[in-house]
Amino acid sequence: MAKKKKSRKVGLIGVRKDPDFEHKTSSGRVKKRKGNSPGSRHNVEDKRQQKSTSGGNQDPRLGSKKPVPLIKTPVATQKRKFATPAEELAALEADSRLISLLDKLDQGKPLNKDQQHYVDEHMARHKALCELMGITADADESDDDEDEFAALDAIKLDDFER
Structure with missing residues (x-):
């Protein structure tokens, strides 16, 4: 048989017949607790916050709720807001960035996405302002000249038969 280690603890030998019987401690007093509860050094801030804020259970680790x-x-x-369409048109025509981008386009250099969007947006506004003020583009006048030359080309050679 295995050797049994001796202990100084005095306990019951066997099982009591009465299940309602409560065993009294030898000294009759409650044990005094020593030290802090487990994990107390991590929960110190939580206890202070719970006392100060009665409304909610807030976690100090949570950050901003602002969407990223x-x-x-x-x-x-x-x-910018302009008093008249004429002022806005003058400002558009004096825009140095727009002028440089249009020069690039005339030279055949490619524009990136942002630059192309800028040019398209401002040229659309320029066209709308010109229509609002009744200004016609120079290209329309040159179309009239082309029509006159087109009439000369329409001469039939059959008219000049012998």
Whole structure:
């Protein structure tokens, strides 16, 4: 047989017949607790916050609720307001960025996506302002000249038969 280790603990030998019987401690007093509860060094802030905020169970690790954009969007430029369409048209025609981009297009150089969007947007606005003010483009006048020359080409050689 295996050797049994001796212990100093004095307990019951066997099982009591009465299940309602409560065993009294030898000294009759409650054990005094020593030290802090387990994990107390991690929960110190939580206890302070629970006392100060009675309303909710807030986690200090949670950050801002502001949504983070996942796609880069261009920064919205502040649009200037003009008193008259003539002032806006003059400002569009004096825009140095637009002029340089149009020069690039005339030279046949490619534009990136943002530059092309800028040109398209401003040229559409320029066209709308010209129509609003009743200004016609120079290209329309040259179409009239082409029509006159087209009439000369329409002469039939059958008219000049002998």
